[in-house]
Amino acid sequence: xxxxxxxxxxxxxxxxxxxxxxxxxxxxxxxxxxxxxxxxxxxxxxxxxxxxxxxxxxxxxxxxxxxxxxxxxxxxxxxxxxxxxxxxxxxxxxxxxxxxxxxxxxxxxxxxxxxxxxxxxxxxxxxxxxxxxxxxxxxxxxxxxxxx
Numbered sequence: 001x002x003x004x005x006x007x008x009x010x011x012x013x014x015x016x017x018x019x020x021x022x023x024x025x026x027x028x029x030x031x032x033x034x035x036x037x038x039x040x041x042x043x044x045x046x047x048x049x050x051x052x053x054x055x056x057x058x059x060x061x062x063x064x065x066x067x068x069x070x071x072x073x074x075x076x077x078x079x080x081x082x083x084x085x086x087x088x089x090x091x092x093x094x095x096x097x098x099x100x101x102x103x104x105x106x107x108x109x110x111x112x113x114x115x116x117x118x119x120x121x122x123x124x125x126x127x128x129x130x131x132x133x134x135x136x137x138x139x140x141x142x143x144x145x146x147x148x
Contacts, residue, residue: 032142032143032144033143033144033145033146034047034049034143034144034145034146035049035145035146035147035148036049036050036052036147036148037049037050040134040143040145041078042134042136042143043136043137044077044078044079044081044083045075045076045077045078045083045136046075046076046078046115047073047074047075047076047134047143047145048073048074049071049072049073049132049145049147050072050073050074050117051070051071051072052069052070052071052147053069053070053071054067054068054069054070054126055067055068055069055070056068058070058102058121063123063124064123065123065124065125066123066124066125066126067123067124067125067126068102068121068122068123068124069092069121069122069124069130070119070120070121071090071119071120071121071122071132071145071147072117072118072119073090073117073118073119073120073145074115074116074117074118075110075115075116075117075118076114076115077110077111077112077113077114077115078113079112079113080112080113081112082109082110082111082112083109083110084107084108084109084110085104085107085108085110085118086104086107086108087100087101087103087104087105088100088101088135089134089135089136090120090132090133090134090135091132091133091135092122092124092130092131092132092133093130093131093132093133093144094124094125094127094130094131099122099123099124100122101120101121101122102121102122102123103119103120103121104118104119104120120132128148129146129147129148130146130147131144131145131146132144132145132146132147
């Protein structure tokens with residue numbers, strides 16, 4: 001009986017210790033929606049939406065859908081290896097209609113620990129706000145920037 005009581009006390013002590021240690025871990029940030037000037041961390045990148053412009057002309061062309069939406073992002077590679085951003089990384093979503101970036105037709109390489117200013121341009125209908133989805137390449141890690 002004494003052995004059973006000692007084992008029970010040992011098990012309860014271990015359970016309390018494990019529970020206490022688990023609470024010391026920092027909370028996991030599952031935030032997936034970001035706004036102007038908010039820094040997002042996703043995979044190998046830190047991304048900040050720095051500027052939002054609505055233009056009636058871009059590179060001497062008029063928009064066919066309403067306006068040119070021009071967004072400027074600061075993208076930092078926080079990994080120790082070169083990373084790439086391509087023109088399908090940022091996709092504008094308005095009421096489930098998808099719009100591709102008109103400004104970037106190729107892949108941008110970003111060296112380890114480097115950053116760049118990345119401008120995306122969309123020919124889009126005028127709207128009160130816009131959702132820009134960033135696709136990192138890992139399906140479950142996509143994030144959204146919302147303009148207001």
